[in-house]
Amino acid sequence: MNTHSFLADDDQQSKQYKYVLNYTINFQEQRMNDRSESTLGDSYLRSCALKSAQQGDYTEAIALLSQLISRHPHNAVDYNNRGLIYFQSGEKQKALSDYNTALKINPNLASAYNNRANYYAACGELAAALADYDQAINFNPRHVRAWINRGITWRDLGQYEEAIENFEVALLLGQLEGHIWAERGRTYHLWGDWNCAIADYRRALTQLPSIDNSKDITGCRLRLQLKNWLNELLSESTS
Secondary structure, three states, rough: OOOOOOOOOHHHHHHHOOOOHHHHHHHHHHHHHOOOOOOHHHHHHHHHHHHHHOOOOHHHHHHHHHHHHHHHOOOOOHHHHHHHHHHHHHOHHHHHHHHHHHHHHOOOHHHHHHHHHHHHHOOOOOOOOHOOOOOOHHHOOOOHHHHHHEEEHHHHHOOOHHEEEEEOOOHOOOOHHHHEEEEEEHHHHHHHHHHHHHHHHHHHHOOOOOOOOOHHHHHHHHHHHHHHHHHHHHHHHHH
């Protein structure tokens, strides 16, 4: 699974953050549901959970989502969101359990398939990950994160042409261009097309957030990783 072997510490970081996460999509889905709720209490709890998750306070985010689940035990999105927080906090088996519960309640929830696929990919179960990314895209063909993550998984399998095809479809959706260019550039890099790789890396750097932008932790980490990839490529080209 691991294609980032040039530095061990960066390698561990890439395993944790290489797949595009779903805070925005999942909580937006829930906000749409909130419109039909009879009270504002649940909406407020979800907003607080999102804020806590974004600030890295996973214990508080999990507690808030658990409170929501106790109120609404048949709400698939709350289970999916709690699973995502469990995954981020390193409790992967609890994450998997919540993803499975979410999909049992709502078998059409694309974001839960994407998140469960990320779990499988992190565990090295790439075939299972691909199957879940396929399901996420089947239920929501505009799920840009699933397209990107499926491309990364194909790349990890050495299937560079399939990976590029996924990234190119993702670009058509008009979201997360910086992430897509970075991952497509890495694919070209590993495939041996250094000119395309450099072009994509430089495009990505114009889109990804600066290192001191704490609002997009995943984007900032990808920018750091991208600079390592670019330095690696430039050193290879001069050696």
